[in-house]
Amino acid sequence: MDTGLQIGLETNPQSAIRNPKSEMVIVFAEATNGQLKKAAFEAVTYGAATAQLLGSQCVALTLGNVQNPGQLGIYGASKVFNVQGTAFGNFDSQVYASAIAQATEKLGALVVVLSHTSTGKSLLGRLAARLNAGSVPGAKSLPDVSGGGFKVTKGVYSGKAIATYEISSPIKLISLGGNEIPLKADGNEVAIETLEIAAPTSKVKVLSVKREDGIVPLPEATTVVSAGRGMKGPENWGIVEELAQVMGATTACSRPVADADWRPHHEHVGQTGVAIRPNLYIAIGISGAIQHLAGVNQSKVIVVINKDPEAPFFKAADYGVVGDLFEVVPKLTAAMRKLKQG
């Protein structure tokens, strides 16, 4: 069982030799429809912990209309900056990266933290090219800043290994993987300062955005209930949805299930689908092929329900139930309900 990232916040002996002002951490805090994301709170928690290691301060940046950005102070931002502009109404990496790069330069920040989301991934590379900075996409750990260096780990080979990256440029860029860090909410709301930045005009027009409302998107979900071909057909998904609902979980599926249109495309996890890292992944009627595992093997705890005791997934599981899912899942739902009702 992977217990996840521990934030050791002892004072770093190296921080004395560093110049705190010059190593300010800036965190770009992402929002959807004006609401800050959990990923933004994680990124600020990470940025604040990094600043503490460096003996510097962490500031947060929001772009466009964002509700209550001051709450980022609770997660450790000492200041929150906001850039206003209609250009930020829709996400365009060219516009956003320009604003973030300008803010970084204006404030003299030397560490830039993003979230490793569809937004953050589109920005990280742009910022690297623009700021001539080394970047680590999908960081798993706080930087190791001993000896004046800057090292960050990330998963490689689809979660089969972990690499330590060394960044050697003056500006360092990091996108933080989802669910890598427990939120630390012990600060206070801070005032918002406006930053004047001219953003370029977007060359991309957003025609439509279709998003399922009311569900936590998979990459942000802490609990995921996932089902595969063992379900036999889409008409049987009621028991999976019920379990997910009782647990407050997001539903996912294996690739053949999405390919057959039994479930929507965005639920597909694995090598070719979404890679996730929830605290709890429950796999129902999924065999555990290597390409499926590639997207889920970084989950902290894995439960496998499968009628075949030889299913490869059991080797990657923490808890296993060998049995018929059509009997097991309703029982599990009932037991969960009992726990929730306390």
Next chain:
Amino acid sequence: MKLLVCVSKTPDTTSKISFTADGTKFNDAGITFIMNPYDEWYALVRACELMEKNGGTVTLINVGGADNDQTIRKGLAIGATDAVRVDAEPKSALFIAKQIAEHAKSQDYDIVFCGKESIDYNGSEVGAMVAEFLDLPFISYASKLDVNGATATVERDIEGGVETLEVSGPFVLSAAKGMAEQRIPNMMGIMKAKSKPFAVVPAVAFPDLAVPVAYTMPKEKTGVKLVSPDDMEELVRLLHEEAKVI
């Protein structure tokens, strides 16, 4: 249409991964290398389809040593018209992107394609970097692409949904599942690939600003704890009290 497809070489998806004894280098003994699946199945195939429909060219570009030539030839066999290999050891994403941008800046490509990520470093960075070097829009995780004259319509996967975008003029995209279907090169394609233009060019100097210096394997699972299918209350108890995840 003038299209550029960036391709990399990666270990096969089923590879067992290991590192040299000192943990600093990937151990490639016994590894089968393939073209990165997102580059091949989605980016390259969609680019070929657009060329076949609208005319034009599909150029492949790879940054790497001569050991990548087989991968590049496969891309030519699938349908690309010509290829460029920038002869250098690719150590960092920004270095690779710089080389691609250097090639592309004088070529007026309509669309530059990348895969959504490479399955070895899982960085998802090169496309965005190339776009920034060329000052072009970048659309990541594109799962559908249609071109109508000078305007392209792109569907982009976002968390829990899809965004539909319209872009005019040149742009860079990264391709995800849905863009196209895998194509197996046929005999004629393989024969033709042998005579297609394939240039090997030197790299421009550029520093590596972020490089992997050590590798470790994740902690092995300690073994599965089996729970009786008749006792789901026990499973719930374990998840609540032992694993503390609910």
